[in-house]
Amino acid sequence: xxxxxxxxxxxxxxxxxxxxxxxxxxxxxxxxxxxxxxxxxxxxxxxxxxxxxxxxxxxxxxxxxxxxxxxxxxx
Numbered sequence: 001x002x003x004x005x006x007x008x009x010x011x012x013x014x015x016x017x018x019x020x021x022x023x024x025x026x027x028x029x030x031x032x033x034x035x036x037x038x039x040x041x042x043x044x045x046x047x048x049x050x051x052x053x054x055x056x057x058x059x060x061x062x063x064x065x066x067x068x069x070x071x072x073x074x075x
Contacts, residue, residue, distance in 0.1 A: 002068055004058060005075060006051050013045055015074045016064060033064075041065060 007015075013031060017023075021033040021043065029048060035041035043064045046056070061071055 002072060004054050004068060005072060006054075007057065007075070008049070009045055009047050009052055011075075012052060012057065012060065013047070015071065016043065016045070016060075016066075018074065019064075019066060021064065035064075038065070 013023075013033075016033055020036050020038070021041070022036055024032045024034040024042075026032065026047070029046060031045045031047050033043045033045065041064060043060055045060060046052075052060075058068075061068060066074075
């Protein structure tokens with residue numbers, strides 16, 4: 001598995017919006033995303049100015065059913 005790149009939460013949000021997610025609602029500094037077709041997918045992303053922690057990024061990718069390779073290609 002390739003190494004995860006360092007991304008900001010806003011960049012991650014833009015990528016997830018491109019693969020079919022939409023912002024269901026935002027509560028404070030966390031955006032709650034749902035998938036338009038796969039209704040069972042629900043992802044919460046912290047919205048802040050720092051880079052995403054690698055473990056948080058990996059967890060979001062697992063929850064969104066996006067592989068690391070696919071994520072790197074979408075960058």
